[in-house]
Amino acid sequence: MAAEKIYVFKRFERFWHWSQALLIICMLITGFEVHGSYSLFGFEHAVSYHTVLAWSLVTLWVFAIFWHLTTGEWKQYIPTTDKVVAMMRFYSVGIFKGEPHPYRPTKLKKHNPLQRIAYLGVLLFIGPLLWLTGWFYLFYGDWAVWGVNGFLSLEWVAFFHTVGAFMMLTFLIAHLYLTTTGHTPTAHIKAMVTGWEEVD
Numbered sequence: 609m610a611a612e613k614i615y616v617f618k619r620f621e622r623f624w625h626w627s628q629a630l631l632i633i634c635m636l637i638t639g640f641e642v643h644g645s646y647s648l649f650g651f652e653h654a655v656s657y658h659t660v661l662a663w664s665l666v667t668l669w670v671f672a673i674f675w676h677l678t679t680g681e682w683k684q685y686i687p688t689t690d691k692v693v694a695m696m697r698f699y700s701v702g703i704f705k706g707e708p709h710p711y712r713p714t715k716l717k718k719h720n721p722l723q724r725i726a727y728l729g730v731l732l733f734i735g736p737l738l739w740l741t742g743w744f745y746l747f748y749g750d751w752a753v754w755g756v757n758g759f760l761s762l763e764w765v766a767f768f769h770t771v772g773a774f775m776m777l778t779f780l781i782a783h784l785y786l787t788t789t790g791h792t793p794t795a796h797i798k799a800m801v802t803g804w805e806e807v808d
């Protein structure tokens with residue numbers, strides 16, 4: 609039973625979250641068309657949409673990094689081992705038996721330990737992998753000028769970019785499932801819309 613409401617997601621954070629979600633979904637759709645998985649817009653269009661979306665996402669990430677650093681919100685992502693085992697036990701067993709959630713979010717610690725690890729992985733690994741390989745992909749024509757022709761190959765850049773895309777897709781699926789595991793299936797989604805989280 610929800611007993612109390614706390615304001616956890618600020619306005620910029622909600623804007624960042626939803627616009628990033630939309631951009632990433634569109635990047636997955638256009639990216640896998642470029643990859644040749646299906647035909648939807650046509651290859652040429654998919655490439656140009658993907659490029660516009662990429663620049664939008666990179667711009668958003670720059671603002672988000674600035675916001676996290678200036679507000680101190682980056683501290684929300686510092687990993688902790690506290691309650692990690694309890695969380696893993698909850699998501700694999702407890703949740704199916706209706707046991708109470710082992711973690712109670714607060715304004716200063718809104719992410720549970722598993723969320724911290726997962727989001728940090730996205731922010732420090734999957735994001736930069738897509739960003740870096742995407743940039744090398746985008747500026748393939750300039751490799752000779754940059755002097756990286758000798759040790760970079762387009763095949764490897766494309767391979768690691770695709771690996772990053774599959775990792776992002778896996779994260780998205782797991783994230784979507786976990787958003788439904790609040791005290792009601794839509795509680796966490798509502799919190800990211802309104803900013804207010806209901807806690808037990």
Ligand code: HEM
Nearest residue numbers: 632635636639640642643662738739742743745746766773
């Ligand atoms: C969530 C983020 C992203 C996803 C899911 C994604 C996904 C993909 C996928 C699956 C491909 C096809 C790869 C292949 O088969 O070779 C691709 C191609 C590409 N991506 Fe991304 N990408 C993302 C972000 C970015 C970013 C940030 C950039 C640039 C900074 C970028 C630039 C490119 C370029 C230039 C191509 C190749 C297009 C061409 O063939 O001309 N992507 N992307």
